[in-house]
Amino acid sequence: MTTEEIGVKEAAELLNVHPQTIRRWIRLGHLPAKRVGFKKVLIRKEDLMRMIKPAQKGRPEAILSFLREGTGWEEMTDEEAQKLIREITAHRSKPPREVQG
Known part of the structure; x- marks a missing residue:
């Protein structure tokens, strides 16, 4: 494989x-x-x-929804886009942690 x-x-x-x-x-x-x-x-x-x-566990729902649905920017309302931008900006500097397993 x-x-x-x-x-x-x-x-x-x-x-x-x-x-x-x-x-x-x-x-x-x-x-x-x-x-x-x-x-x-x-x-x-x-x-x-x-x-x-x-x-993903710590990401706000708007980010997860965007990733799951693959909604393009052009399909979002201005309010949805602004909310997503705020949430991404708030979480951007945090590096993801590796799964222990």
Whole structure:
């Protein structure tokens, strides 16, 4: 069974964070990764998903709803978009914790 691996940029896009945030989590040991060659860093998608789950528990419902339903910005009311932006901003600086198991 092959484990899917993705790059820093793709991981950042999946979590909607800046690639530098992913690099920081790797550097601090929050996210396992391996270097391939001089510049390429690969992250197992499984490890990335492990980090998302505990963070979801603490996320406000508007963020979870947005992630679950995949609602696009253009489909949201101004009020819904502002609420989502406030909640994302409030939780943005907290790194997700890895699941212990």
